Amino acid sequence: MALKGLDIFKLSPKTNCKECGCPTCMAFCMKVAQGALPLEKCPHFSAEAIATLSEATAPAMKTLELGEYKLGGETVLYRHDKTFVSHTLYGVYLCDCMDDVDARIEKINKVDYDRIGERMHVETVTVAHNPDKAAEDFLALVEKVKGLGHPVIVEVCCADLAAKALEILKGVPTILNAANAENYEAMNKVATEAGALLGVTGADLNELSETIAKIEALGNKKLVLDVGTASMKDAFANAVQIRRSALLETFRTFGYPTIVNAAKLAMGDSHMQMALLALFTARYGSIVTVEEMDYAKALPVYGLRQNLFTDPQKPMKVEPGIYPLNGADENAVCVTTVDFALTYFTVSGELERSGVPMNLLISDAGGYSVLTAWAAGKLSAGSIAKFIAEFDIENKIKNRTLIIPGKVAILKGELESKLPGWTIVIAPNEAVELVKFFKDNKF
Helix, strand or coil, rough: CCCHHHHHHHHCCCCCCCCHHHCHHHHHHHHHHHCCCCCCCCCCCHHHHHHHHHHHCCCCCEEEEEEEEEEEEECCCCCCCCCCCCCEEEEEEEECCCHHHHHHHHHHHHHHEECCEEEEEECEEEEHHHHHHHCCHHHHHHHHHHHCCCCCCCCCCCCHCCCCCCCHCCCCCEEEEECCCCCCHHHHHHHHHHEEEEEECCCCCCCCHHHHHHHHHHCCEEEECCCCCCCHHHHHHHHHHHHHHHHHHHHHHHHCCCEEEEHHCCCCCHHHHHHHHHHHHHCCCEEEEECCCCHHHHHHHHHHHHHHHCCCCCCECCCEEEEEEEECCCCCEEEEECHHHHHHHHHHHHHHHHCCCEEEEEECCCCCCHHHHHHCCCHHHHHHHHHHCCHHHHHHCCCEEECCCCCHHHHHHHHHHHCCCCCCEEEEHHHHHHHHHHCCCCC
């Protein structure tokens, strides 16, 4: 059960205090229970009361750091309730039992591009040890992935071998995903000494809960929970139940990020692994690992992740600027539209399909669609003229033809007066008509 304001009030000094930021202690306690104020804001709480309440008032799901990335910290089950906090990390799975491991390593950094200001690439690498293979083979694999520049997840059943692997990875953000009901003490010691996060798994959720509690009793609360690989059904059920227990029931034992090994769940089936990558991006993997990240297959999943982990109250925007398409140079025609990401990708896709070289000019329209931006005054003849002046378009591009969206054809006359020497052309209303439009007209 969540801690209520009355629970905090029972331990409060019952003193009205302006320093609390509230007119009464009860009001302050209510704000603490809601997470609006920290308990330390009131100087009159005793050290014992603060110690008693700090853990109870902490977020239900912990936030952990893995190098430059953050894991966990989620407060809602659905992005439309508020927003998701830490986006799912995508990783590649490597095992010392693979014959083509070197070729797989070479592919890891080939998926790397920017989309709407977000870098999309492989973020973690998992290295696993097959007990039938020599320890030297595993350590050699660890040595190979060390220089890739990604956080590493180590999966190994031997504590001594785990310690050797983490020693090689010293200075690299690491998760030792190896603790279970039998070996948790030894693995916890290895992870703690190396400063690594500890991955925990169990035969079922009851065993997982008991193991987590035992590790927490040893003083380690930097844990990541492995949802298991018994079956896709069980892995999905575990991921959902762990997150729901933490957020809805405030079951803090499950208040940790999760790892999903889609590579093991669908070994050898790259299409199923991509489907699982999408599934566990939405429900509720903090790290999801596949055998390899293929550009064409990964692109839609990265797009899904970006949509899920952006604030629904803030529209996705592309940066204002000049975007040359189809090999455009300074002599190519100019086309303009708004910075709303959906509009940009729809329009730019059709423009590229036309094959005509052109300079796409994106001005700041507040992240709105064409008609919305026009109605809000964000897209006007003045804003377009201002953009052309601020970006020094006339000195960068010799062509003086500007094609504007058909839905704002009303701007044509005013633009011609604000941009003397320019020819203003009205494009079709719909992006799908752009290919035919450019075939029928020569600019």
